[in-house]
Amino acid sequence: MTLYKKTVLKQAYNRFAAQRDQAEIEPWKFEERERFVEQVLRENRTTLLEIGAGTGRDSFYFEQRRLSVTCTDLSEEMVKLCKEKGLNAYCMDFSELTFDAESFDAVFALSTF
Secondary structure (H helix, E strand, C coil), X not given: CCHHHHHHHHHHHHHCHHXXXXXXXXXXXXXXXXXXXHHHHHCCCCEEEEECCCCCHHHHHHHHCCCEEEEEEXXXXXXXXXXXXXXXXXXXXHHHCCCCCCCCCEEECCCCC
């Protein structure tokens, strides 16, 4: 994705962060999230990176399931909403992650560009 497209995408997510936080989640996303977390827990994984965490609703759910979660999102406003939920969150581009190799047992991304 070009820098221009990333900038436009980031601006859109920043502008509508509050609305996205209040929007209902589609049922199929609940099902995908549940299948994912059940697999992670079955494999005794404990650390999770969510890429494109958005408002942090999924990450918050994963923390409630006793996973240690780190959130990343391109949007500063989305990261702010994650932090307001008490989540460990970073404004970071997926193509430029700065975590050490093998820092996480699992990675979650849903509806991420």
